[in-house]
Amino acid sequence: MVGELICAMMEGKGRGVIARHSIAASDLLLCARPAVVLEGPPDPEGAPDAARLVPALVQAANAQDVPQIRAALQYLYDGTDASRLQLPDIRTMMNLAKHSSSSSSSSSSSLQEGLQESCCDHDHSSGHHHHHHDSHSHSAAEPAAADADKLTEQQASLLVKYNAFADDYEDLAAAAVRGAAMPHSHVGLWPQFALFNHSCLPNSVHYLVGHAMVVRAVEDVAAGEELTVSYLGREEFAPAGARQAVLQERYGFACGCARCQLESQAPRQLQQQLLDTYRQVMQAPRQLQQQLLDTYWQVMQDLKPRFLEAVEHQDQSNLAAVQAQLQTLEHFLSAALQQHRAVLSDSAVLVLQAAVYDLYELLLFCEQLLPQGNEAESKHAALACIGRCLAILNCVSKGAELHVFLASRLLQHAVDLRGPDSAQAEAAAQLFLEAHRMRYGSQLEQQVQLELMEANKQAAEEFLM
Numbered sequence: 162m163v164g165e166l167i168c169a170m171m172e173g174k175g176r177g178v179i180a181r182h183s184i185a186a187s188d189l190l191l192c193a194r195p196a197v198v199l200e201g202p203p204d205p206e207g208a209p210d211a212a213r214l215v216p217a218l219v220q221a222a223n224a225q226d227v228p229q230i231r232a233a234l235q236y237l238y239d240g241t242d243a244s245r246l247q248l249p250d251i252r253t254m255m256n257l258a259k260h261s262s263s264s265s266s267s268s269s270s271s272l273q274e275g276l277q278e279s280c281c282d283h284d285h286s287s288g289h290h291h292h293h294h295d296s297h298s299h300s301a302a303e304p305a306a307a308d309a310d311k312l313t314e315q316q317a318s319l320l321v322k323y324n325a326f327a328d329d330y331e332d333l334a335a336a337a338v339r340g341a342a343m344p345h346s347h348v349g350l351w352p353q354f355a356l357f358n359h360s361c362l363p364n365s366v367h368y369l370v371g372h373a374m375v376v377r378a379v380e381d382v383a384a385g386e387e388l389t390v391s392y393l394g395r396e397e398f399a400p401a402g403a404r405q406a407v408l409q410e411r412y413g414f415a416c417g418c419a420r421c422q423l424e425s426q427a428p429r430q431l432q433q434q435l436l437d438t439y440r441q442v443m444q445a446p447r448q449l450q451q452q453l454l455d456t457y458w459q460v461m462q463d464l465k466p467r468f469l470e471a472v473e474h475q476d477q478s479n480l481a482a483v484q485a486q487l488q489t490l491e492h493f494l495s496a497a498l499q500q501h502r503a504v505l506s507d508s509a510v511l512v513l514q515a516a517v518y519d520l521y522e523l524l525l526f527c528e529q530l531l532p533q534g535n536e537a538e539s540k541h542a543a544l545a546c547i548g549r550c551l552a553i554l555n556c557v558s559k560g561a562e563l564h565v566f567l568a569s570r571l572l573q574h575a576v577d578l579r580g581p582d583s584a585q586a587e588a589a590a591q592l593f594l595e596a597h598r599m600r601y602g603s604q605l606e607q608q609v610q611l612e613l614m615e616a617n618k619q620a621a622e623e624f625l626m
């Protein structure tokens with residue numbers, strides 16, 4: 162499928178990646194190794210500072226024995242030079258990665274190799290196609306260096322500033338399946354991945370397997386349509402203004418994607434309400450988030466079997482007070498959404514709700530920490546909360562890790578509450594499978610599929626409250 166992508170100029174965005182032919186949801190788009198990558202310690206310490214990539218990038222680009230890296234980076238930096246318009250194809254990228262400074266013992270797992278093979282199998286073209294263009298977002302600070310043979314430190318800094326990618330973990334389930342030790346944080350530069358532009362409602366998902374960057378479509382994409390990824394992590398769950406501020410500051414562009422447009426066209430009153438809700442959720446209950454997380458860790462570490470009981474003995478009344486506040490917020494927001502329901506499609510409502518995703522997630526956490534009524538009732542309530550969160554993620558964040566985790570949680574609750582053979586459990590299993598299909602594709606061997614599902618179930622236990 163990699164051969165089906167074209168690099169072209171996108172109005173107001175510099176270059177971008179478009180589909181040459183139609184692409185189906187869950188198709189693999191890219192699996193590429195980095196030009197450079199640095200591993201950090203496992204979370205919570207986070208990924209190394211991207212600035213540390215600059216000297217490594219200069220060194221990799223100027224290494225005599227691997228001119229392809231220099232070509233890829235120079236292309237990325239300065240697409241205006243006709244002599245360098247030919248982007249190395251995926252095979253070249255794979256080969257050059259063998260020589261790159263980023264070799265890793267963990268990168269030879271069978272899952273990763275499988276992914277690479279599936280790329281190569283589909284790559285029937287001789288390389289990417291792209292059109293000549295004369296402006297480029299990365300090179301604003303200076304024209305192409307006359308001595309184009311060497312990538313300068315200044316050029317490398319610009320490349321890193323706009324193109325580096327960092328993550329606290331590689332894909333946790335894939336790491337577990339391939340037997341990797343504790344997954345590490347990463348910061349690196351993947352030249353082909355860096356050609357994808359951003360959307361707050363992306364049609365592709367991306368993640369690391371070892372050092373390989375995997376990109377997969379999560380929507381059906383028509384020929385000629387742009388393929389987009391989200392540059393925002395958790396910050397994607399914020400209103401348009403907040404997202405745009407981050408994108409402007411970090412990447413220097415004003416986002417005008419479909420989600421931003423939808424929000425800016427929503428009735429003014431509703432926009433204000435979304436903003437107010439977001440502020441209240443993000444400001445006031447920040448302590449609550451911490452409190453909930455602290456509670457979570459405490460309970461998971463030594464009191465897991467008596468999870469709900471233990472929480473009751475700690476700060477139940479405090480949590481209940483916050484829960485009540487959250488419920489009030491949710492009530493008003495839902496009334497406002499209801500008021501404008503006639504002009505909003507189902508998915509528009511979900512897109513708008515994504516701006517205050519934290520509200521819904523905190524309600525879910527409260528529900529899980531503070532059971533109300535009898536066990537069945539509280540499970541019902543939790544099931545409804547999970548369903549709501551999942552619907553939002555299924556709309557704006559398809560194939561994301563959180564999407565897979567919540568689908569796993571929904572399945573667990575449905576099985577618990579209604580039994581493994583119930584219609585609800587079956588529907589939830591279908592959602593879990595679908596989230597997996599988006600993230601890992603539809604052509605996985607059944608055994609690998611089962612192992613990934615089990616690993617994601619475990620990871621959801623550990624990482625989701």
Ligand SMILES: C[S@@+](CC[C@H](N)C(=O)[O-])C[C@H]1O[C@@H](n2cnc3c(N)ncnc32)[C@H](O)[C@@H]1O
Binds near residue numbers: 359414
């Ligand atoms: C990783 S690069 C993406 C490829 C880039 N367009 C190019 O020509 O090399 C990130 C840069 O692309 C541009 N960009 C990405 N997404 C955009 C969007 N939705 N709207 C406008 N510019 C965007 C910004 O200049 C950003 O700093």
